[in-house]
Amino acid sequence: MSSQETVHCRTPQDHPCGYGCIFCSPWSKRDQPELCGYPVVVGSDPAGRGVVATCSYEARRFCIHSAMTAAHARSLCPQGVFLRPRIDAYREDKDFY
Known part of the structure; x- marks a missing residue:
């Protein structure tokens, strides 16, 4: 499955937007613009x-959501980019929005 394909998720988290998307994406795109368009997952190893x-x-699009185990997320999207949270960067740039 390519990152452009859409999968219908049959979970309670099946909604078009979550605050996590809004929270994580700006820093990823700003600090690492090469990640734009890729499935980025922030959390544990x-x-x-x-x-x-x-x-x-x-x-x-791969049915990954918050609170899912990182191992399960990797199994759903092996090509995903897994990043550790950068709390200090978020705090320093709290006025980004």
Whole structure:
């Protein structure tokens, strides 16, 4: 499945927008513009036991959502870009919006 294909998710999180998308995308696109258009997942390392904190709209097309285990997110979208949260950067740039 390419990052351009859409999958219908049959979960309670099946909605077009979440605050996580709004929160995570601007920093990813600003600091790493090469990630634009790619499924970006912010959270724990998929090799560990952690969860997804948020993800981009592109990642949501693969039915990835907050609170999902990072390992399950990786299985749904192996080509996804998994990033650790950057709380300090978010705090420093709290006036970005």
